[in-house]
Structures are given as structure tokens and as C-alpha cells.
Amino acid sequence: xxxxxxxxxxxxxxxxxxxxxxxxxxxxxxxxxxxxxxxxxxxxxxxxxxxxxxxxxxxxxxxxxxxxxxxxxxxxxxxxxxxxxxxxxxxxxxxxxxxxxxxxxxxxxxxxxxxxxxxxxxxxxxxxxxxxxxxxxxxxxxxxxxxxxxxxxxxxxxxxxxxxxxxxxxxxxxxxxxxxxxxxxxxxxxxxxxxxxxxxxxxxxxxxxxxxxxxxxxxxxxxxxxxxxxxxxxxxxxxxxxxxxxxxxxxxxxxxxxxxxxxxxxxxxxxxxxxxxxxxxxxxxxxxxxxxxxxxxxxxxxxxxxxxxxxxxxxxxxxxx
Amino acid sequence: xxxxxxxxxxxxxxxxxxxxxxxxxxxxxxxxxxxxxxxxxxxxxxxxxxxxxxxxxxxxxxxxxxxxxxxxxxxxxxxxxxxxxxxxxxxxxxxxxxxxxxxxxxxxxxxxxxxxxxxxxxxxxxxxxxxxxxxxxxxxxxxxxxxxxxxxxxxxxxxxxxxxxxxxxxxxxxxxxxxxxxxxxxxxxxxxxxxxxxxxxxxxxxxxxxxxxxxxxxxxxxxxxxxxxxxxxxxxxxxxxxxxxxxxxxxxxxxxxxxxxxxxxxxxxxxxxxxxxxxxxxxxxxxxxxxxxxxxxxxxxxxxxxxxxxxxxxxxxxxxxxxxxxxxxxxxxxxxxxxxxxxxxxxxxxxxxxxxxxxxxxxxxxxxxxxxxxxxxxxxxxxxxxxxxxxxxxxxxxxxxxxxxxxxxxxxxxxxxxxxxxxxxxxxxxxxxxxxx
Numbered sequence: 001x002x003x004x005x006x007x008x009x010x011x012x013x014x015x016x017x018x019x020x021x022x023x024x025x026x027x028x029x030x031x032x033x034x035x036x037x038x039x040x041x042x043x044x045x046x047x048x049x050x051x052x053x054x055x056x057x058x059x060x061x062x063x064x065x066x067x068x069x070x071x072x073x074x075x076x077x078x079x080x081x082x083x084x085x086x087x088x089x090x091x092x093x094x095x096x097x098x099x100x101x102x103x104x105x106x107x108x109x110x111x112x113x114x115x116x117x118x119x120x121x122x123x124x125x126x127x128x129x130x131x132x133x134x135x136x137x138x139x140x141x142x143x144x145x146x147x148x149x150x151x152x153x154x155x156x157x158x159x160x161x162x163x164x165x166x167x168x169x170x171x172x173x174x175x176x177x178x179x180x181x182x183x184x185x186x187x188x189x190x191x192x193x194x195x196x197x198x199x200x201x202x203x204x205x206x207x208x209x210x211x212x213x214x215x216x217x218x219x220x221x222x223x224x225x226x227x228x229x230x231x232x233x234x235x236x237x238x239x240x241x242x243x244x245x246x247x248x249x250x251x252x253x254x255x256x257x258x259x260x261x262x263x264x265x266x267x268x269x270x271x272x273x274x275x276x277x278x279x280x281x282x283x284x285x286x287x288x289x290x291x292x293x294x295x296x297x298x299x300x301x302x303x304x305x306x307x308x309x310x311x312x313x314x315x316x317x318x319x320x321x
Numbered sequence: 322x323x324x325x326x327x328x329x330x331x332x333x334x335x336x337x338x339x340x341x342x343x344x345x346x347x348x349x350x351x352x353x354x355x356x357x358x359x360x361x362x363x364x365x366x367x368x369x370x371x372x373x374x375x376x377x378x379x380x381x382x383x384x385x386x387x388x389x390x391x392x393x394x395x396x397x398x399x400x401x402x403x404x405x406x407x408x409x410x411x412x413x414x415x416x417x418x419x420x421x422x423x424x425x426x427x428x429x430x431x432x433x434x435x436x437x438x439x440x441x442x443x444x445x446x447x448x449x450x451x452x453x454x455x456x457x458x459x460x461x462x463x464x465x466x467x468x469x470x471x472x473x474x475x476x477x478x479x480x481x482x483x484x485x486x487x488x489x490x491x492x493x494x495x496x497x498x499x500x501x502x503x504x505x506x507x508x509x510x511x512x513x514x515x516x517x518x519x520x521x522x523x524x525x526x527x528x529x530x531x532x533x534x535x536x537x538x539x540x541x542x543x544x545x546x547x548x549x550x551x552x553x554x555x556x557x558x559x560x561x562x563x564x565x566x567x568x569x570x571x572x573x574x575x576x577x578x579x580x581x582x583x584x585x586x587x588x589x590x591x592x593x594x595x596x597x598x599x600x601x602x603x604x605x606x607x608x609x610x611x612x613x614x615x616x617x618x619x620x621x622x623x624x625x626x627x628x629x630x631x632x633x634x635x636x637x638x639x640x641x642x643x644x645x646x647x648x649x650x651x652x653x654x655x656x657x658x659x660x661x662x663x664x665x666x667x668x669x670x671x672x673x674x675x676x677x678x679x680x681x682x683x684x685x686x687x688x689x690x691x692x693x694x695x696x697x698x699x700x701x702x703x704x705x706x707x708x709x710x711x712x713x714x715x716x717x718x719x720x721x722x723x724x725x726x727x728x729x730x731x732x733x734x735x736x737x738x739x740x741x742x743x744x745x746x747x748x749x750x751x752x753x754x755x756x757x758x
Contacts (some may be wrong), residue, residue: 062715089756179732286716
């Protein structure tokens with residue numbers, strides 16, 4: 001109500017008086033203004049999530065998708081299948097989970113280190129800084145599909161630029177497989193890290209802009225070197241930024257679907273079998289949407305627990321600090 | 322119905338895959354139209370060199386249908402990577418086209434959804450009767466003993482393409498047995514210059530076809546009479562191992578082939594004369610010629626079985642035509658199926674799409690090479706076996722095909738795959754199918 005009255009203040013007198021004389025409208029206006037957002041939130045997030053949870057409790061296979069609202073209940077069976085680690089489906093999910101944990105941790109670390117290094121390097125004024133900053137943002141600006149597909153070409157064994165360059169540098173024999181076998185995880189981390197690090201760079205650079213310059217000047221007068229200044233001024237000052245940044249990077253990498261899908265196509269190797277792609281396969285290739293939904297719910301619960309625990313631990317530390 | 326389709330679309334989005342774009346929403350679809358509206362929606366699979374090429378080929382054919390019958394056809398050509406998901410979405414939302422092309426290996430799995438019109442006596446006679454089709458082609462239409470829910474449209478079969486000049490230079494004749502093929506391939510493998518064969522060893526769909534064919538040559542089946550998977554039989558294991566050994570033991574294929582995630586790449590290697598042989602379906606002709614190899618420079622023989630093995634050279638490959646059960650234009654849809662499968666239309670479309678005729682007594686016209694045409698027709702009619710016509714066929718394709726991808730990757734990266742490894746991989750695939758059936 002207050003919002004409506006305040007925003008109405010600069011409005012013409014005629015309009016103000018009309019609102020004042022219509023208390024009913026005045027009372028409902030905020031809700032009316034909120035309604036589109038609530039409706040969209042319902043449609044885009046809440047309903048799909050509820051339907052997804054419902055799907056995880058029914059036997060939604062090819063036999064029922066034509067009339068899926070009549071799919072018979074499955075109780076906890078979909079969850080049992082997904083979590084039975086003596087069984088091929090459960091084993092597959094567990095392996096895929098392990099791959100995704102390793103992928104996320106390394107990619108986040110890789111992106112953060114690279115982003116931090118670039119942000120620190122671009123703090124001092126120098127000629128051409130603007131150009132370098134813009135170049136660094138290219139991976140962020142480029143459509144993900146185009147970027148990942150280019151990596152796919154570069155990582156080909158016989159014709160790819162990566163093997164060619166490594167061979168010229170005498171770092172391999174020019175015959176390394178990157179998109180199949182164990183190296184697939186390395187390729188996946190490289191491509192996802194390449195995509196993500198500029199976001200870390202952008203966020204950290206923005207954070208650094210807010211650190212008072214005189215802190216560095218005082219430290220410099222006291223004889224602190226660059227590394228010490230970074231450790232004792234930059235890092236603590238960026239703490240709130242880093243807390244959010246690391247969490248966001250982790251959630252993005254853990255639920256990354258585009259990178260494996262475009263990089264490997266339908267022939268994703270076991271070493272690059274990320275959980276989102278695994279769920280996609282379980283649902284769409286074997287037409288078992290119930291089990292796929294159960295896996296999705298398990299993923300959601302896991303990410304909620306991780307996020308909650310992370311916020312709890314980092315929140316406590318912040319309060320202690 | 323509208324709310325249901327909306328919820329279906331957002332539900333799919335919730336699973337992490339944006340199906341909104343694929344959309345059940347089909348503006349011109351039958352479901353949205355009035356019952357008197359004589360406009361059909363037809364989803365065609367990509368058969369030509371591009372989606373646009375398909376449109377160019379099909380448009381005049383569809384216009385003729387409209388002239389003859391007054392029924393308009395809204396055409397949409399869909400790439401293979403999207404087709405299965407689009408069909409799934411259409412089934413789920415109920416917002417489906419009237420007529421759709423399907424890969425014939427999906428027929429039994431799609432039939433199990435109960436979303437397609439069975440070609441029972443009435444429907445079958447409306448499209449000209451079952452007797453007009455080649456029996457092996459019609460047999461792909463659905464589960465044995467049931468009314469099929471799809472009918473054959475374009476026929477395809479695997480053949481062994483060989484480079485005539487390379488064979489002549491090495492003093493070789495095209496192989497008649499598996500053993501001869503391997504011996505020839507070894508002789509034609511010249512380190513640093515050329516390989517004996519190219520394999521689409523990173524494509525799960527190609528790999529599963531060869532798992533099937535090689536096992537069939539060993540007289541092994543992938544499903545028992547009860548529809549339960551029997552992946553771990555000796556014939557299946559040995560069949561898979563024999564195919565893997567082309568790269569592993571015989572070393573006649575470039576390990577890089579393990580990255581070939583579709584058949585086009587291996588065909589291109591053959592067309593650009595990097596390899597002496599490739600096993601591919603007859604629609605490879607257009608790619609081979611487009612890549613510079615002239616008709617007459619290559620020959621085709623049946624993909625050979627080992628001595629004493631069953632003479633199965635291909636699965637019955639191809640494209641089928643299905644009508645969605647909820648169509649509001651059943652009669653018009655059946656007229657359209659009849660038109661697409663009549664002799665004139667078939668003859669018109671077989672050439673640009675390099676397809677084999679699915680009609681009895683029809684002559685193949687996809688190539689000017691009479692010997693090649695006769696070879697493929699013979700393979701299709703007498704040396705082909707349908708893939709398992711069971712609801713779990715799609716699961717067989719994805720699990721066994723992907724297991725083979727992984728085994729090829731292991732071989733390519735320097736590992737060894739033994740018969741026990743193959744058996745273990747097939748056991749995992751079998752358990753996956755059993756757990757999700």
C-alpha cells in the first residue's frame with residue numbers, strides 16, 4: 001500500500017485522488033502487480049518441480065506416456081532402482097555422481113584460480129588494459145554451443161589443433177585421444193573451465209574495485225609485497241564475493257548439461273558421464289521417465305544439502321571473523 | 322487437454338531438458354483443427370543431404386497429393402537427432418502431427434506407447450493392402466502377431482563398399498567370407514597411407530547394428546521368446562568380439578575411428594580414398610559421389626558372414642510411416658499413407674533419398690549401377706533380419722550400442738578387451754534393460 005501511495009506522489013493530482021478514493025483498488029494493487037511474477041514463478045519453477053516429484057513416484061515408462069496422468073503408482077521403486085548400487089542402473093548413477101563431483105571440484109578450482117589471477121593482473125593501469133579485459137570476456141559472450149563445438153574440433157585426435165600444438169612443443173606424440181577414454185574428463189574440465197573462468201574474473205574484478213586503494217598504499221609503506229597484500233587485503237576483502245561466487249560456480253558445474261551434450265554428442269564416454277547427461281539418457285533414451293525423475297529429485301536434494309551446509313559453515317565462519 | 326500439454330511441457334523442462342522449443346504445440350496440427358479441416362501435418366525425417374534438400378524433394382510430391390485429393394499437407398522435416406524426442410513430446414502432450422516418419426527399428430517400442438493407429442484390416446486395405454509390401458519390410462512394422470502401427474516407406478540395407486582400384490592394385494577379389502574380408506583388409510592396410518576398413522566405432526546406433534548382425538551370423542538372438550534380454554549368450558559375445566577385433570586384433574581400422582560418432586565420417590574416409598572398404602547402408606551413395614568418388618570406382622558386396630555362419634548381411638533397415646491414433650483426419654491420413662507408398666511416389670522418392678523399394682516387384686532406381694542395385698535388393702529381400710521386434714528394442718540399442726562405444730574407446734586408447742570383458746559389458750547392458758523395463 002505504501003508503495004502505491006509513494007509512487008503515486010509525483011503523479012497528477014487527479015490520479016492521486018482517484019486512488020485515495022478507491023481503497024479497494026489500493027489494497028489489491030500490490031498483489032495485482034506481483035501476480036504476473038508469481039504466476040510465472042509457478043509455471044516455470046514450482047509446477048515443473050512438483051510434477052517432477054510426482055513423476056518420481058509413478059511408473060512412467062513408454063507404456064504410459066501417452067496417458068501419463070494415469071500412470072500407475074510406483075511407490076519408492078524408482079528411488080530403489082536408482083539407489084540400488086548392486087544393480088546396473090544404481091552403479092551407473094553412482095559412477096556418474098563420482099565423475100560429476102570430481103568434475104565440479106576441479107572445474108570450480110580451475111575457474112577461480114584463473115579468474116583471480118587475471119583479475120589481479122589487470123588491477124594496475126597499463127596501456128591496452130581495456131582491450132585485454134574485453135578479450136578475456138569473449139568466452140562469456142560467445143554462445144556456449146559455438147564455443148564448445150569449436151573445442152570439439154580442436155580436440156579431435158588426428159585433425160585437432162590441440163594435438164598439433166602439443167606435438168610441436170614435444171609434449172605428446174600428436175596421437176592423444178581427448179574425447180574418448182580417460183582424457184575425456186580432462187577435456188570436459190578444460191572446456192567447462194574455459195567457459196566459466198571469465199565469470200569468476202568479472203565478479204572478482206568488480207569486487208576488487210570496491211577495496212580502498214589506501215589499504216594497499218599503507219601496506220606497501222609498511223613493506224608488504226604483492227603476495228602478502230593479496231593474502232592480507234585482497235582475499236579477506238573479497239570474502240563475501242567469493243562465498244557467493246564459489247557456490248554459484250559449483251551449482252552451475254554440477255548441473256552442467258550443455259558442455260557434455262555438445263562436446264561428446266550422444267556418444268559420451270564413461271569418464272565424461274556427468275550426472276545431468278546420465279539422467280537425460282535414463283529418461284529419454286530408455287524412456288524411463290519415472291527413474292529419471294527420481295534421479296533428478298535425488299540430485300535436487302543433494303544440491304540443497306550441499307548449499308545449506310555450505311551457507312551454514314561459511315556463515316558461522318563469517319560471524320566468527 | 323491444453324492444460325495437460327502445458328504441464329507436460331513444463332514437466333519436461335523440470336527434468337533439465339528444454340522441451341519447450343520442441344513443443345507439443347503444433348499450430349497446424351490435427352488436434353487443434355476442426356474435424357472438417359482437410360489439412361494434414363506430416364513430420365518427415367531427414368533423408369536427403371539437408372533439411373532444405375528434403376523440403377525441395379518432398380514439396381512437389383506433396384503438392385501433387387493436394388491436387389489429386391484436395392487435402393493439404395503441412396510438412397516439417399526433422400533431423401535425426403531431434404526426431405525421437407519430438408515424437409516422445411508429441412505422445413506425451415497429445416499435440417501430435419497426423420503422420421510421422423519413424424526409424425523402423427523403433428517400431429515395436431513406439432507401438433508399445435499405444436499412441437499410434439494400428440493398421441488393422443480396414444486401415445491396411447485403405448492404404449492398398451499388405452500384399453503390396455515386401456514381407457520383410459512390412460515385418461518391421463510392429464511386434465509379431467499384432468497389427469503393425471507403421472508401414473515401410475524407404476528401404477535400406479547394409480553393404481560392404483570396396484574401392485575397385487585398390488583391390489585391383491593388390492590383386493584381390495571382393496571378399497565372400499569374413500575371413501577373406503579380414504585377410505583383404507590386412508593386405509590393404511598400408512601404415513601411414515591407408516587403412517583396410519573404416520568403422521563408425523563411436524556411433525552407438527551403428528555399433529548396435531553390427532552387434533546384432535554379427536550375433537545373427539552366429540545364430541544368436543538378443544531377446545528370448547518371452548521378450549527378456551539374452552545379451553550374454555556365447556553367440557552374442559563372440560559376435561561382438563569379432564567386430565571389435567577388426568580394430569583390436571586384426572588392426573585393419575584406424576583407432577581414431579573410435580571417435581567417429583556417425584556413419585558419415587567413415588563414408589567420407591572411403592570416398593576420399595583413405596580406406597579400402599566401408600560397411601554402410603545404400604544411402605551412402607549420395608555422400609560417396611558428393612565427396613568426389615565416381616560411380617563405377619566402387620563396388621558393393623554383401624557384408625560377409627564367417628565360414629559356416631548364417632548368411633545375415635544386414636538388419637532390415639529403413640524408414641516407416643505411422644499415423645497418430647488421435648488424428649482428427651484418419652481417412653485423409655490413410656489416403657496420404659497410401660499415396661506415399663504407391664508405386665509412382667516410391668519411384669519418385671527412392672532416387673533422391675537413395676532408398677530401396679519397399680514394394681513387391683519394384684525395381685531399385687537409386688543408382689545407375691545395375692550390379693549395385695541388384696546386390697542391395699538381394700541383401701534387403703533375402704539376407705536381412707529385422708532387429709528385435711520387442712518393446713525394449715530402444716533400450717537394446719542404447720545400452721548395447723553404448724557398451725560397444727566404450728569397448729572401442731578402450732581398444733583405441735591402448736587397452737585390451739577380452740571375451741570376458743565383452744560378457745561383463747553385455748551383462749551390465751542386460752541388467753539396465755531389465756531394471757528399466
